[in-house]
Amino acid sequence: MSSHFQKYTDSTLSSHDQVARALGTDIIAGIYPPGSKIPAEAEILERFGISRTVLREVLKTLTAKGLIVSKTRVGTKVLDQSNWNMFDSDVLSWKVAHGxxxxxxxxxxxxxxxxxxxxxxxxxxxxxxxxxxxxxxxxxxxxxxxxxxxxxxxxxxxxxxxxxxxxxxxxxxxxxxxxxxxxxxxxxxxxxxxxxxxxxxxxxxxxxxxxxxxxxxxxxxxxxxxxxxxxxxxxxxxxxxxxxx
Missing domain, CATH: 1.20.120.530 (GntR ligand-binding domain-like)
Structure with a gap:
């Protein structure tokens, strides 16, 4: 399989990519609907067994793609899909993974x-x-x-x-x-x-x-x-x- 199509099925991803894909797919699938908060930091760290540094980078990635926004004293909320960057190859591949x-x-x-x-x-x-x-x-x-x-x-x-x-x-x-x-x-x-x-x-x-x-x-x-x-x-x-x- 060429690299062009591999990203839709590849299991050899970094911790950052795996977590970003898992959370991104959950958001796109509506598990975390627009306006809701994503799980607390402690819950995500336990679920994926990653460091806080990796989690921060994941959240930066999801923010840059328009999926979430973080606000002081409010937490990290899921944005409406009108904010999602549907020209982003990762966002598209997560959509593919959802169906x-x-x-x-x-x-x-x-x-x-x-x-x-x-x-x-x-x-x-x-x-x-x-x-x-x-x-x-x-x-x-x-x-x-x-x-x-x-x-x-x-x-x-x-x-x-x-x-x-x-x-x-x-x-x-x-x-x-x-x-x-x-x-x-x-x-x-x-x-x-x-x-x-x-x-x-x-x-x-x-x-x-x-x-x-x-x-x-x-x-x-x-x-x-x-x-x-x-x-x-x-x-x-x-x-x-x-x-x-």
Whole structure:
């Protein structure tokens, strides 16, 4: 498993990371709802067997991510989710650990549709021959018939990260945590490699993005990216319907 997806399942974390993840996941899961206080220092120290120094660093981390706020004579309270930094890779991974709901998957798709088509359009104007070759390399990886779900997802992630790179916009590249989370959500429900026809269609749609970029056609690149993201949404919708029946 590559490092990109490892953070969602990794058990080899430091004490700081383990405690931050445990408390962060509890907050996101609603075990400590907005406005409530997290457990007292003594309780946390006993639960995790950590030092006060580690706990202080954990609380600083959770504060920086917008999950909690500490006030003198009040204690440490959980903030409303409107304060949470949902662009933070840790917060997203803790959300993944808690599980996906339909609303969260919808929000992920909406932010991708708002940003990635424009990134693809920028690529049509800015991508170098070397970057286009790298995109085609990702397409070849995705097209291998023997790929597992994880291997396909990793190749898919590399493709979209390379789109961000080739856009020439650092902020486009910075949303890779959002894309990664969306792909994890998607492949948890359904993967193109589960069905031969879906696999071929997914590869074809991604190839169309690169073809448009190489042709310097920004409008076509934008539309091809929309279709690719839309294909993923349709696949998830079908998976949800099968689950309901």
């Amino acid at each position: 996906f709901d339909a609303e969260f998957r919808r929000e992920l798709a909406e932010i991708r549709l708002a940003i990635e088509p424009e990134a693809a359009a920028l690529c049509a104007d800015r991508a170098t021959p070397e970057q286009i070759a790298a995109l085609r390399e990702s397409i070849e990886e995705m097209g291998e018939s023997s790929l597992s779900r994880i291997a396909f997802a990793e190749a898919d992630l590399r493709f979209h990260q390379r789109i961000g790179d080739a856009s020439g916009n650092m902020m486009m590249r910075a949303i890779s945590a959002i894309i990664e989370t969306a792909l994890v959500a998607s492949f948890t429900m359904s993967s193109p490699v589960d069905e031969k026809a879906e696999h071929k269609k997914s590869v074809r749609l991604h190839r169309a993005i690169v073809d448009a970029i190489e042709a310097g056609d920004a409008a076509a690149a934008r539309e091809a990216m929309r279709k690719t993201i839309g294909h993923g949404k349709q696949r998830i919708s079908r998976a949800e319907k099968r689950k309901e029946t």
